[in-house]
Amino acid sequence: MSGARILLVEDDANIRRFLGVALRDEGFEVFEADTCKRALIEASTRQPDAAIVDLGLPDGDGKQFIAELRSWSAMPVLVLSAREREEEKVAALDAGADDYLVKPFGVPELLARLRALLRRSAQADAASGSSAVRFGDIDVDLAAHEVRRRGEVVRLTPIEFRLLAALIRGHGRVLTHRQLLTEVWGPGHAERTHYLRVHMANLRHKLEDDPAQPKHLITELQVGYRLLGP
Amino acid sequence: MSATRPDPDRLLAEVKADQQRAARGKLKIFFGACPGVGKTYAMLLSLRRLHDEGGRVLVGVAETHGRNDTAQLLEGLPRLAPRRIEYRGRTLEEFDLDAALAAHPALVAVDELAHANIEGSRHSKRWQDVDELLEAGIDVCTTLNVQHLESLNDVVGRITGIRVHETVPDPVFDNADDVVVVDLPADELLKRLAEGKVYLPDAAALARENFFRKGNLIALRELSLRRAADRVDAQMRDYRRTRFIDTVWPARERLLVGLSGAPGDERLVRHAARLAQKLEADWIAVHVDVAHWRRGKQARRQVAKTLELAAGLGAETVTLPGEEAAEALVGCAREHNANRLLLGHRPRPAWRFWHVSTIDRVSHQHPDIDLVVIALGEPQVRPEQVERPERGIDWLAYLWASVACLAATLVATPLVRVFDLANVVMLFLLTVVLVALRFGRGAGAWAALLAVGCFDFFFVPPRGTLSVGDTQYLFTFALMLGVALIIGQLTARLRHEARVAAAREKRATALARLARELSGALTVEQIVEIALRDFAGFFQSRVGLALPDMANRLGIVPGGDCAVDVSIAQWVFDHDQQAGIGTATLAAAAARYLPLKAPMRVRGVMAMEFADPDLLHEPEAQRLLEACCSQLALALERVHFVEVAQSTLVQIEGERMRNTLLATVSHDLRTPLTTIMGAADAAASRLRGDAAEPLLQSIRQQAGSMLRLVENLLDMARLQTRGARLDRQWQSLEEIVGSALRELRGPLGEHPVHIELPPGLPLLEVDALLIERVLVNLLENAVKHTPPGTAIGISAHLHDDQVTVEVSDAGPGLPELAPGKLFEPFERGRKESAVAGIGLGLALARRIVEAHGGHIEARPRTPHGAVFSFTLPLGQPPEVEAA
Structure with a gap:
């Protein structure tokens, strides 16, 4: 993993x-870029493995960059955003970013996130097609629609299973409410976030030891959910 | 078909009345046939009972008249001290309305509803005091004799021969919530009277023999019982109406009563009121102002008083200008869809044999109108005979008439030699016509007399004497006099009409000018200036204006020349009723106080001191005044809304600026903090194990606490802006708790956290990020103030309509502070402690919780520690389809 090529798009020289x-x-x-235009050039010429993108760029917003990047690359993208810019952050994730960090952040946290993203993209390349997934003490067989917790079968409703499957597909990534709703219920239901909350609560109660302090089904308030864990 | 449908207007009126009734106090009337039946006793007895049951009662006024049994009842009951008023050198006691309002008991007893208050009281009648008490939501019980009921006043007067002048309008009685008839057979009453148990005021004692005759008492008793029965009957019908609305109800009748302005009208009005009540009809009292120009002030005041009486008895009152009473009345009846016309009939005096009465006219020309004729008995008197219009005699006109006649004689003298005498007469006739045209009837008649004299003296043989040789000249004289009178009459009428038209024109112009000026006014100051100037001019009065402030307290606007009594103005403003001179409320005031009523609410009060107080009895002037006042009120309301719109704009602009500023500040503070923290992190990882590493760690930590402070400050500032918008969505408390705990993973490290959330906790409509801030702040607070290793608990409980969330710790407990003080900004439990933070966290938490409609508090936990709990309202979460 070390030796991976990282594109760093940030306009503030100190950061x-x-x-x-x-x-x-x-x-x-590391390849650095301070504008959107520069970042696109760097991304296409340097072939980085992952990108860290600040959302507030002087010549356009990071969301635009991510959208363009996604048209030809699946590289993991970690977004840096300010706390107020809730909508911008969600829009960036909707546009295809994988994870976000709110400024100011700790460097160890950033490095951990980055490593997780790189590992997942490597795994995805290697193990696409496998239908058995394991995280914590949960085993999921996507093909057989079967979920086991410590070897015991857990009964999930069809919606709960579809939700879990969607989270597994985006393993490690932050999935926005819109993305999950569209994937599980269809495009007409993108605004009904309370559906998600109710069904996610059911999933947590069925799969987590302490639903209020989940280890795998993590809530990103106002943004979405993510599945964590080896 | 339509006949079977309930009358929607009536249903609506009932709903409205019900709503008003709910907020108003209840009125209970102890009703009797005459003094001495024991009304006060019965009233106090019921009050006593309530008092013993623990009710908050108050005796406002109770006249014991020295009777022992009644006085005994009063013992131990809370009594209101009477207000003492100096009146013409004597100290009189009066019911203290303001003290009663201030005491605000559940029930107040106010004896003798018909009592007229001493001059200088707020209201002229006690029933108005009672009305204000009811308006304030206080229940009232009171007493009333049948003779004091307005509509029966004259009937009782005719039975007993004594007219009382203190009356109560019938609607007060009819709208009372409860009427208790206190009844005593006539014989028993007479016995009590003989035993001296009945108190009579001195004046009435003189009439005792007349009044307390057995026949009278029986008649009064019957009258009171029947009136009470009528009321019960009306209630019964009301009940039926509300219960069986599908039964057939006839369309509501409408009654029109025509008032001529002559004495006797009052009887007509009372009669109409009784009839309207029996028929359950709406009624309209109409006065056709036929001979306005011939009428004196006294007569006009009489008309106004009669109309006021009618209004008090529940009529709508109208004054119509018109030349012909019958046509105007019928027109008005058709316009209001009234099917009955009530007119008074007076015997026609013999000398007016040629006069066709209004009754005859209506019955001949409009046979389709139901005519009800009430015999008034009193012979008709010509208004001119009642009182001459007080117009000074214009001596100049007579002088000119004399001069004209002299001139005609001089001109005629040479002509008589050439012309025949018949033509000379023509010259005199022309003179008379011209004088009558120019100077009116009186001067015309004088000119006719003079002309006849001159013609006779100088031209009719034998000349130089007033004797007449030929009788045919007598005919000439009569003709001349007749022509002069007719021309004079016509001229007078013409002039009057011109004057009326001119006055109307003047008023219309005045109103138009006021409207134009007000429409151009952009500020309250401009409106006030226009109002003070124009009103003073239109009504020859001194004008003052009082406008309300934000708290609806009136303040006098400088610039007026009328002394405004703020307390009266405030009363007018609060009650939306006129007061002051010429009204029933505070009639002793020098000025009339008028509420400026706009569509939304009363916008102010105008005080006017008229040079001629009788102006207010003129219907024309009154109409103009009303129109002007509503113009003014509309202008004030318009400006008010313009101001509201402007201040909203300013506010929006201010909010936008504040938001921009906040965004900038937060960006500019965060960016350097990001760099400081990140650079410290990066450097620390390079210098691992180096002596400088702890230094970098502390840079990192301090930057972190600074960051939290900045976040709290910014959140605080954002919430402090008025109407801070919450992003409320249906959120799961479990997720918010989980997210808060995740954010505090590091600091919470050594504290075990126990979470107890009830199963099936519904979604809450909250701003998740802000509630997360509350939890983070409470948890951080717990971490800061408790030793490592002690447990922290988070729990939630469901109540009826809210959920309580608690964060508890097992630390040293709460500091000794006044309750609530803990949540003040910058209040820290222990001064100068080494624990970081400036106590913004709890203040922020409180603000957020309160913005959500909840409540936050802290209490000590047993055996030790503290519990912080906050509530959030439960709503109706949207349905989620099971799948």
């Missing part, structure tokens, strides 16, 4: 500097 230092210390090869 770029310390991120560059931290990433290089971890053994990543």
Whole structure:
């Protein structure tokens, strides 16, 4: 994993500097860009393995960059955003970003997220097609529609299973409410977030030891959900 | 078909009345036939009973008249001290309305509803005091004798020969919630009277023999019982109407009563009121102002008083200008769809044999109108005979008439030699016509007399004497006099009409000017200036204006020249009723206070001191005044809404600026903090094990707490802006708790957390990020103030309409502070402690919870520790289809 090529898109020179230092210390090869245009050029010429994108860029927003990047690349994208910019963040995730961090963030947190994204993209390349998934003490057989917790079968309603399957497909990524609703209920239901809350609560109660402190089915308030865990 | 449908207007009126009734106090009347039947006793007895049951009762006024049994009842009951008023050198006691309102008991007893208050009281009648008490939601019980009922006043007067002047309008009686008839057979009453148990005021004592005759008492008793029965009957019908609305109800009758302005009208009005009540009809009292120009002030005031009486008895009142009473009345009846016309009949005096009465006219020309004729008995008197219009005699006109006649004589002298005498007469006739045209009837008649004299003296043989040789000249004289009178009459009428038209024109112009000026006014100051100037001019009066402030307290607007009594103005404003001179309320005031009523609400009060107080009895002037007042009110309302719109605009702009500022500040504070924290992190990982590492760690930590402070400050600022918008969605409390715990993973490290959320907790409509801030702040607070290793608990409980969330710890407990103080910004439990933070967290938490309609509090936990709990309202979460 070290030696991976990272594209760092950030307009603030100070942040770029310390991120560059931290990433290089971890053994990543870093390419820096401070504008949207520059970032697209770097992305197409340097063939990075992952991108860290600040949403507030001087010549356009990061969302636009992600949308264009997604048209030809599946590389993981980690978004950096300010706390107020809730909608922008969700829009970036909807456009195809994989994860987000709110400024200010800790460098160890950023590195952990980045590693997780890189690992997942490597796994996805290697193990696509397998229908058996395991996280924590949960085993899911996507083909057989079967879920086991510590070896015991857990009964899920069809909606709950579809929801779980959608989370597994996006394993590690933050899936926005819109993405999950569209995938599970269909495009007409994108606004009914309370559906999601009720069914996610059921899933947590069936699969988590402590539903209020979940280990796998993580809530990203106002944004969406993500499935975590090895 | 339509006849079977209930009358929607009536149903609506009932719903409205019900709503008003709910907020109003209840009125209970102890009703009797005459003094001495024991009304006060019965009233106090019922009050006593309520008092013993623990009711908050108050005796406002109770006349014991020195009777022991009644006085005994009063013992131990809370009594209101009477208000003492100096009146013409004597100190009189009066019911203290303001003290009763201030005491606000559940029930107040106010004896003698018909009592007239001493001059200088707020209201002229006690029943108005009672009305205000009811309006304030206070129940009232009171007493009333049948003779004091307005509509029966004259009937009782005719039975007993004594007219009382203190009356109560019938609607007060009819709308009372409860009427208790206090009845005593005539014989028993007479016995009590003989035993001296009945108190009589001195004046009435003189009439005792007349009044307390057995026949009278029986008649009064019957009258009161029948009136009470009528009321019960009306209630019964009301009940039926509300219960069986599908039964057939006839369309409501409408009654029109024509008032001529002559004495006797009052009887007609009372009669009409009784008839209307029996027929359950709406009624309209109409006065046709036929001979306005011939009428004196006294007569006009009389008309106004009669109309006021009619209004008090529940009529709609109309004054119509018109030349012919019959036509105007019938027109009005058709316009209001009234099917009955009530007219008074007076015997026609013999000298008016040629006069066709209004009754005859209506019955001949409009046979389709139901005519009800009431015999009034009193012979008709010409208004001119009652009172001469007080117009000074214009001596100048007579002088000119004399001069004209002299001139005609001089001109005629040479002509008589050429012309025949018949033509000379023509010259005199022309003179008379011209004088009558120019100077009116009186001068015309004078000119006719003079002309006849001159003609006779100088031209009719034998000349130089007033004797007449030929009788045919007598005919000439009569003709001349007749022509002068007719021309004079016509001229007078013509002039009057011109004057009326001119006055109307003037008023219309005045109103138009006021409207134009007001429409151009953009500020309250401009409106006030226009109002003060124009009103003073239109009505020859001194004008003052009072306008309400934000708290609806009136303040006098400077610039007026009329002394405004703020307390009266405030009363007028609050009650939306006129007061002051010429009204029933505070009639002793020098000025008339008029509410400026706009469609939405009363916008202010105008005080006017008229140079001629009788102006207010003129229907024309009254109409103009009303029109002007409503114009003014409309203008004030318009400006008010313009101001509201402007301030909203300013507010929106201000909010936009504030939001921009907040966004900028938060960005500019966060970016450097990001760099500081990130750079410290990056450097620390390089210098692992180095002596500098702890330094970098503390940079990192302090930057972190600074960041939290900034976040709290920004949240606080955002919530402090008025009407901060919450992003409320149906959220799961479990997810919010989970998210808060996840954010505090690091700091919470050494504290075990116990979570107890009830199963089946419904979704809550909250702003998830803000509620998360509340939990984060409460948890951080717990972490900060408790030793590592102690447990922290999070639990939720469901109540009827809210959910309570508790965060508890097992630390040292709460500091000794006034309750609620803990949640004040910048209040820290222990001064100068080493624990970071400036106590914004709890203040922010409170603000957020309160913005959600909840409540936050802290209490000590047993055996030790603290519990912070907040409530959130439960709503109706949307349905989720099971799948």
